[in-house]
Amino acid sequence: MQRGEIKQGIGLxxxxxxxxGLSPIFWRLGDGSAGAALVVRIVSTFVxxxxxxxxxxxxxxxxxxxxxxxxxxxxxxxATLLAGNWLVFIWAVNNERVLEASLxxxxxxxxxxxxxxxxxxxxxxxxxxxxxxxxxxxxxxxxIDVGSVPWVAISLAxxxxxxxxxxxxxxxxxxxxxxxxxxxxxMPALVGFVLLAVVGDGSDVVSEPRDWLWAGGAAxxxxxxxxxxxxxxxxxxxxxxxxxxxxxxxxxxxxxVFAFGESWSGGQAVGFVVIWTxxxxxxxxxxxxxxxxxxxxxxxxxxxxx
Numbered sequence: 001m002q003r004g005e006i007k008q009g010i011g012l013x014x015x016x017x018x019x020x021g022l023s024p025i026f027w028r029l030g031d032g033s034a035g036a037a038l039v040v041r042i043v044s045t046f047v048x049x050x051x052x053x054x055x056x057x058x059x060x061x062x063x064x065x066x067x068x069x070x071x072x073x074x075x076x077x078x079a080t081l082l083a084g085n086w087l088v089f090i091w092a093v094n095n096e097r098v099l100e101a102s103l104x105x106x107x108x109x110x111x112x113x114x115x116x117x118x119x120x121x122x123x124x125x126x127x128x129x130x131x132x133x134x135x136x137x138x139x140x141x142x143x144i145d146v147g148s149v150p151w152v153a154i155s156l157a158x159x160x161x162x163x164x165x166x167x168x169x170x171x172x173x174x175x176x177x178x179x180x181x182x183x184x185x186x187m188p189a190l191v192g193f194v195l196l197a198v199v200g201d202g203s204d205v206v207s208e209p210r211d212w213l214w215a216g217g218a219a220x221x222x223x224x225x226x227x228x229x230x231x232x233x234x235x236x237x238x239x240x241x242x243x244x245x246x247x248x249x250x251x252x253x254x255x256x257v258f259a260f261g262e263s264w265s266g267g268q269a270v271g272f273v274v275i276w277t278x279x280x281x282x283x284x285x286x287x288x289x290x291x292x293x294x295x296x297x298x299x300x301x302x303x304x305x306x
Contacts, residue, residue: 005235006235006236008235009231009232009233009234009235009236009240010232010236010240010244011232012228012229012231012232012235013228013229013232013233013236013240013241013244014244014247015225015228016224016225016226016228016229016232017225017229017244017245017247017248017251018247018248018251019221019224019225019228020225020248020251021247021248021249021250021251021252021255022251022255023221024093024098024101024252024255024256024260025255025259026217026218026221027089027090027093027094028093028094029214030211030214030218031211033196034087034090034091034094035087035192035196036193036196037090037094037218038083038086038087038090038189039189039190039192039193039196040214040215040218041086041090041218041219041222042083042086042182042185042186042189043186043189043190043193043215044215044216044218044219044222045182045218045219045222045223046179046182046183046185046186047219048219048220048223049175049178049179049182049223050179052175052179052223053175053176053179056175059179061173061175061176061179062176062179062180062183064176065172065176065177065180066180071170071171071172074166074169074170075170075172075177075180075181075184076184077166078163078166078167078170078172078177078181079181079182079184079185081159081160081162081163081166082159082163082181082185083185083189084155084159085155085156085159085160085163088101088152088155088156088159089101089156091152092152092156096260096262097152097262098252098253098255098256098260098262099252099253099256099257099262099264099268100150100152100153101152101153101156101252101256102249102250102252102253102256103142103150103153103249103272103275104152104153104154104155104156104157104160104249105156105157105160105245105248105249105252106246106249106275106276106279107135107139107153107154107157107275108156108157108160108161108164109245109279109282110131110132110135110157110278110279110282111157111158111160111161112161112164112165113128113132113282114132114161115161115162115164115165116165119165120165120169125285127281127282127284127285128282128285130278130281131278131279131281131282131285132278132282133278134274134275134277134278134281135274135275135278135279137274137278138271138272138273138274138275138276138277138278139153139154139271139275141267141270141271141274142267142268142271142272142275144267145265145267145268145270145271174226174227174229174230175227175230178223178226243283243286243287246279246283253272
């Protein structure tokens with residue numbers, strides 16, 4: 001692999017993760033509830049990717065997916081997980097829970113490792129077990145401090161970890177797979193929008209011209225980093241992807257503290273430090289293994305969650 005290609009891949013990955021990391025700013029600009037924003041995100045991204053598919057190959061890859069019943073069932077499951085992940089994230093952003101959302105994406109690589117062991121029969125090295133154990137202690141510390149289980153963080157980490165597991169074990173390309181998932185989401189989303197409008201919650205999300213601009217931005221905010229990530233992943237090694245993915249939750253965390261002024265206690269600070277320690281062990285182990293010419297283990301799904 002040429003050095004220039006690697007540098008280009010790193011640049012694309014950092015751009016993708018930066019967009020994901022700064023995305024809470026965008027989602028706060030929308031009107032209406034998290035459910036209404038989710039509908040707009042699904043429909044607008046479906047339209048955008050539909051146009052891309054028509055220009056690229058008239059949806060040949062998507063139609064091929066639709067002919068395989070097992071793949072359709074798996075795609076329906078992954079689409080449900082992805083929609084749920086998006087909904088929880090948007091809700092968290094709009095309810096001053098960005099710090100907890102960032103924790104979810106810090107934990108996601110470790111959840112993916114646990115799923116790899118329990119479902120795929122992968123083996124963990126001693127340092128990886130140590131990293132997972134340290135992170136688990138951090139979650140317990142956070143739970144004790146806030147007096148409840150950090151359900152937002154756990155929901156985001158588990159839903160995206162399961163989504164990544166399905167995408168890893170099914171023959172779905174990044175663009176075709178996401179396009180097909182959105183095609184399965186779009187009708188339930190439209191039905192949901194009608195129901196929201198009936199109860200008086202939903203129509204205001206696209207009630208003004210600026211809202212339509214925001215809807216178009218929602219499609220770009222969803223699709224652009226995914227396409228950048230897919231391009232980057234073909235140019236750099238997996239361990240690089242695994243380390244760089246922490247850019248997004250780090251930016252989420254900084255936004256929550258400094259831009260949105262979310263309150264946090266000393267106990268939460270301790271919990272985050274413990275979790276970051278586990279992540280540091282995890283990342284260093286991957287870098288060291290890569291330096292020795294052995295494959296790293298960090299599983300990084302396509303980052304489609306935020």
